[in-house]
Amino acid sequence: MSLLSPEASVRTNRSWGVAGALALAVVFGGFVAVALAASVKPSATLAVAAGIALLAALSLALARYETAAGLSMLILGVVFVEPAPPDALLMVVIAVALVTGSLSLSRVPLPILGLLACFVFLNLVSGIFATNSTRAAFFLMITVYLIGFGVWIPSFVDSARRARRFRVCRGTVSIPADIR
Numbered sequence: 814m815s816l817l818s819p820e821a822s823v824r825t826n827r828s829w830g831v832a833g834a835l836a837l838a839v840v841f842g843g844f845v846a847v848a849l850a851a852s853v854k855p856s857a858t859l860a861v862a863a864g865i866a867l868l869a870a871l872s873l874a875l876a877r878y879e880t881a882a883g884l885s886m887l888i889l890g891v892v893f894v895e896p897a898p899p900d901a902l903l904m905v906v907i908a909v910a911l912v913t914g915s916l917s918l919s920r921v922p923l924p925i926l927g928l929l930a931c932f933v934f935l936n937l938v939s940g941i942f943a944t945n946s947t948r949a950a951f952f953l954m955i956t957v958y959l960i961g962f963g964v965w966i967p968s969f970v971d972s973a974r975r976a977r978r979f980r981v982c983r984g985t986v987s988i989p990a991d992i993r
Contacts, residue, residue, distance in 0.1 A: 870902050874909040879978075881906050882969060886979060900958065907965045920967040929960050 874881040885902040896904075910916040918926065936956050943949035970976050 870905040874906050903962060907961055910965060916965060917968045921964050933957060
């Protein structure tokens with residue numbers, strides 16, 4: 814039984830969602846910063862195009878959450894830059910899930926969450942001894958993103974209808990044509 818009133822509980826959940834979205838934005842920003850620092854500087858045209866693509870992804874995720882998730886899973890094999898387009902789209906979808914309260918940690922067992930937290934901590938500790946701090950930060954960002962993705966998936970596939978729409982077969986995700 815909750816000690817908080819329903820209104821206070823909703824405010825608390827929203828504040829956790831906003832804090833989570835901010836944390837995800839920091840992780841994504843760090844991921845992009847590390848990727849750009851280690852590579853050739855992009856042109857202004859590429860930066861503007863990426864910004865427009867992220868705004869389009871955000872508007873799609875806000876308007877059609879399931880469609881954005883399905884599109885990101887559909888293009889999982891498209892990797893020509895780091896972060897890859899499906900990764901960027903999934904980060905936006907996960908951020909929208911955090912802010913809107915669609916992300917439920919109750920579907921992930923508590924021992925698993927504890928082990929994932931320990932894994933991130935050990936990754937941080939191992940970064941202390943890295944000879945290339947930029948590369949260590951890059952791998953830390955990848956680890957945090959994959960943990961977020963792994964926690965988001967069971968929260969997203971929360972019904973038989975969604976499980977039928979997003980079938981996972983032999984390590985690949987297939988999207989049926991009936992998604993509207």
